[in-house]
Amino acid sequence: MKKLILIILGLILQLSVMAQSGLKAGDKAPEFTAKDNNGKIVDLKALLKTHQSVVLFFYRGQWCPYCSKHIQQLQDSLQMLTGKGAYVVGVTPETGENINKTIEKTHASFSMVQDKDYSIMKAYDVNYVMDPAMVAKYKTYGVDLDKNNGNTDHVLPVPATYIIDKSGKIKYVQFDKDYRKRPSVATILSEL
Known part of the structure; x- marks a missing residue:
């Protein structure tokens, strides 16, 4: 009986991941205000007054090699991105201490925001809850x-990744x- 309950629970949690679809190009980007890793206030509305666009990306954590690679690529090309008037912001659920580890690994010099209450992730419909089996599996890989x-x-x-244009619409x-x-x-540069 316990096995059946765990299987059903696992299927329900998988459906919650399947339900996430993110926002679409043409949608109005949800506004947000947060403090970045340097203590700077990152306010989408204010950023769009002073920049042509915002490149907003969501990453899982410093433990994710795909996230680190993507962040490193953004950092390596930051001058080209900012040259097109873009402001780059990374959003993550990881703690400030772990954001610092991400920055140490990737040398990221753009804003990184801890979305502790998941309000930004929820607004952009990218949040999901990992099922207990997957959490346990990640622990075997050393990811707590x-x-x-x-x-x-x-x-x-x-x-x-979302590119938000000056009007506040999601462009990409x-x-x-x-x-x-x-x-x-x-691809990001071609969409700016």
């Missing part, structure tokens, strides 16, 4: 989400439930 995110609710974002979306897939910098 409780410690990494500073809580026990196991919420992660679908890695997604990369949303893929396959956490290994990220947009290339060339």
